[in-house]
Amino acid sequence: MQPVRSLPPMTCDQVREIDQVAMNRYQMPSIVLMENAGRGAAEAIQAIVPDGRVVILCGKGNNGGDGFAIARHLQLAGRGVRIFAIANLDELKGDAATQARIAQASGIEIDVPEGTIDSALNSAEVIVDGLLGTGAKPPLRGRYAEWVESANRADATRIALDIPTGLDGDTGEAGEPTFCAHHTLTFAASKVGFAKANAGIHTGDVQVISIGVPLKLLREFAG
Ligand SMILES: NC(=O)C1=CN([C@@H]2O[C@H](COP(=O)(O)OP(=O)(O)OC[C@H]3O[C@@H](n4cnc5c(N)ncnc54)[C@H](O)[C@@H]3O)[C@@H](O)[C@H]2O)[C@@H](O)CC1
Numbered sequence: 568m569q570p571v572r573s574l575p576p577m578t579c580d581q582v583r584e585i586d587q588v589a590m591n592r593y594q595m596p597s598i599v600l601m602e603n604a605g606r607g608a609a610e611a612i613q614a615i616v617p618d619g620r621v622v623i624l625c626g627k628g629n630n631g632g633d634g635f636a637i638a639r640h641l642q643l644a645g646r647g648v649r650i651f652a653i654a655n656l657d658e659l660k661g662d663a664a665t666q667a668r669i670a671q672a673s674g675i676e677i678d679v680p681e682g683t684i685d686s687a688l689n690s691a692e693v694i695v696d697g698l699l700g701t702g703a704k705p706p707l708r709g710r711y712a713e714w715v716e717s718a719n720r721a722d723a724t725r726i727a728l729d730i731p732t733g734l735d736g737d738t739g740e741a742g743e744p745t746f747c748a749h750h751t752l753t754f755a756a757s758k759v760g761f762a763k764a765n766a767g768i769h770t771g772d773v774q775v776i777s778i779g780v781p782l783k784l785l786r787e788f789a790g
């Protein structure tokens with residue numbers, strides 16, 4: 568569902584400002600925004616690849632939080648879901664920690680692997696990139712880079728949440744490595760960088776997912 572189809576592409580800071588205005592002026596708790604993002608993305612994943620096992624890669628921040636929420640909605644839809652998390656759940660904060668605890672209590676398989684994830688990714692139909700979103704500061708560090716390389720080697724449909732990890736959402740520049748998505752499910756508005764440089768190679772098909780902020784707020788930002 569896209570409440571305002573004409574909402575123009577935004578910078579990462581502008582989308583973060585939309586989130587802040589929704590929370591502060593429209594009294595929307597941030598966990599509600601994340602839940603809407605997660606549910607909307609799960610529905611889109613179901614439409615893109617209706618069957619098969621899904622592996623979700625979750626980073627330490629709220630992009631990872633979206634991933635934990637999506638896992639629960641996909642499990643409800645009858646999908647086999649497994650999460651690989653970059654950090655132990657007790658290292659997560661805020662909404663990401665809340666969504667992770669819900670996923671854990673729901674019985675979703677969550678691993679924090681030390682070694683390679685290649686073989687697990689090879690048995691997945693879908694790999695979801697919930698590693699980094701608008702909070703990313705390039706270049707990719709540690710296991711973030713390793714996992715992006717593993718995902719890009721796998722023979723699965725790759726779906727990025729908000730921004731493919733490694734891609735700059737403002738300039739469209741791709742770092743080395745960058746998650747090479749077949750589909751990008753981006754929240755609230757498309758990002759200006761997606762139309763620049765050769766970003767399309769890494770975003771694949773871009774779909775905007777509503778996070779449920781009011782139409783009035785979206786109109787303020789539509790300019
Ligand atoms: N209320 C909100 O703010 C909403 C946020 N949402 C999601 O939250 C995302 C933004 O979340 P955050 O601000 O937590 O940021 P991210 O989840 O993008 O990343 C922040 C984390 O990544 C680490 N990091 C940053 N750059 C790195 C690098 N190059 N290598 C390794 N680690 C790195 C930081 O230390 C921090 O732990 C959005 O893209 C979207 O997916 C959605 O849930 C919608 C609502």
Ligand SMILES: [K+]
Nearest residue numbers: 696699728730
């Ligand atoms: K991502």
